[in-house]
Amino acid sequence: MATATKIDLSPVTDSGIYSSNVREDTARTASEILQDDMAAHHVFFNDQHFHNHIPHQLLSIYALGAAPEDIKACYERNKSYQRPVLPTSQDVIQSMHDVAKFQEHLGKEENYPNFLAFFQHEIEAKGVGGVLGEYLFAGDERAENMMCRLFAGLVHPLIHLGFGIEFNQPAIVAQGLAQTAVHDDWLGRTFFLPAEKMAGGVGKPGQKSLLQLINEMRADKALVQSVQWSDSNKIKDGVLHRAPEQMLKYASQFTVSEDQTEERLADMINTVAYYTGAAQRPTREMKLDFFLIHCVNSSIFFSKIINLPSLNQRSKLRMLEWKGRVDLLMYTSRGTPDLLLDEVANYPTKEDWSQIFARSIAHPGDDGHLAKLARALAHGQKVCQAYESKNPEMPIKGDMWLRIGNIAVDSTVHEEDKPMWIRSTGFDEAWEQAHI
Incomplete structure (x- = not known):
């Protein structure tokens, strides 16, 4: 079962809005590799904030009928240039429960792993719907701050969050929210x-x-x-x-x-x-x-x-x-x-x-x-x-x-x-x- 920390795709329930010939063995392989990507790689693969597209690609080709070897080949090709995951800080993660501190941490790339852990904990406690309602759609200052970032970065936070929602993967929703949090809000x-x-x-x-x-x-x-x-x-x-x-x-x-x-x-x-x-x-x-x-x-x-x-x-x-x-x-x-x-x-x-x-x-x-x-x-x-x-x-x-x-x-x-x-x-x- 998919959780806020575990990616688990089922062809029966998690094949997406549009799919073609989805395979059980591919679902297993994609789940394992997406789990590895989440544990090993940062959200940006360079200092210009170019995005890690591995989850987007693997979920897309899984939905289009890819075989396990296709998933593995794509991952091997695209993991070579990714940056390693950044360290987390328990103090920062805990401080995010304070609304003012949460907003202070926004827009800072180094806080991606902290936001990821924070949103994983929140989803475990409140569910995906509850967290989206509170942190994106509540209409208060914190949620508006997040909404202002969702369509930034050539809509990549939106795309990442969309994949998590579409494929019923709370962990990818957490990634999408964390990615949203470290983008800027000027747009x-x-x-x-x-x-x-x-x-x-x-x-x-x-x-x-x-x-x-x-x-x-x-x-x-x-x-x-x-x-x-x-x-x-x-x-x-x-x-x-x-x-x-x-x-x-x-x-x-x-x-x-x-x-x-x-x-x-x-x-x-x-x-x-x-x-x-x-x-x-x-x-x-x-x-x-x-x-x-x-x-x-x-x-x-x-x-x-x-x-x-x-x-x-x-x-x-x-x-x-x-x-x-x-x-x-x-x-x-x-x-x-x-x-x-x-x-x-x-x-x-x-x-x-x-x-x-x-x-x-x-x-x-x-x-x-x-x-x-x-x-x-x-x-x-x-x-x-x-x-x-x-x-x-x-x-x-x-x-x-x-x-x-x-x-x-x-x-x-x-x-x-x-x-x-x-x-x-x-x-x-x-x-x-x-x-x-």
């Missing part, structure tokens, strides 16, 4: 909270879909020109530096009332797949943007989050609103790329989902991003099918999901002189730098 303070205030709070009936807002933003010259290739951080130094009011104006318009939840979920999943797949150049090879794929990869968890019995309605709506807002921000920050839907619609579907999954599992250079993307796209097709006739304006429909899946595996073929992904696809320089 929450500068963007999410002001957008929410401008929207008039949480759960207001939304007048515009995410797709409508994307199209309006593309026509806003000030917003489009707010990001420059030379910006080191294209969110902080670009859009939120040069056009914060415009960005907040659009972000605040993405709101979700209770009766809109399912439809807005489909809208969000469809829109991020659209801008990730269609951000192409007709004279270039097909490539997908590394930053934009994170919006797709993190979308899958919301099918579970909006149905969590332990989560109150306001928190579900708030999570979905923040997800839509970060999707708007991410698109603009990549240079507001032109979206060429015909490039997707005309792409050949040489392989079906099972073949795409097999290639994602076996990819010799993937650290989990490709496998996450393939699974999220297949899930997106499942979610959005029900809305194709009701919402014909949704751009990704029918076999386009499979076409983007084919683009994903074809464009990431392992070649020494070519990157798997393009970065900031709206800029000419990104394509030139990638030698495509």
